[in-house]
Amino acid sequence: MSPTFRAxxxxxxxxYASGAVVSNTGTWMQRVAQDWLVLQLTNNSGTALGVTTGLQFLPILLLSPYAGLVADRFPKRRLLQVTQLMMAVPAALLGVLALTGAAQTWHVY
Structure with missing residues (x-):
């Protein structure tokens, strides 16, 4: 096996890698769907789209300094399970709201 694929x-x-591919694909699909939903709900408001995009990255900006501390103190497997669940629950709730036609712009924010 070549050194490139030895891992x-x-x-x-x-x-881990196959799970990361599935997770990242879902994350980016969610981001595109959220942006599309905001455009539909706001009659193509660029400002609302910008706010949505900015707010999507706000947790990364605020929580990144503490992520290393958390990763060092908790079991990695459990940490992955908890973080994936924390991303899946709001995504599922927003999906239900969108499918039932009850979604509003503030739900996406």
Whole structure:
């Protein structure tokens, strides 16, 4: 096996990498869908779209300095499970609101 793909011989890495591909694909699909929903709800307001995009990255900006501390103190597997759940629940709720036609702009923010 070439050095480029040597990490794929490790089962745990393959599980992590495939899970990361699924998670990141879902995250970016959610971001596109949220932006599209905001445009529909606000009659194509660029300002609302900008606010939505800015707010999507706000947790990264605010929580990144503390992420290393948390990662060092908690089991990695449990941390991944909790963070994925914390991303999935709001996404599912927003999806239900959008499908039922009850979504409003502030729900996306």
């Amino acid at each position: 794929l011989s490790n089962r745990n890495y393959r599980l």
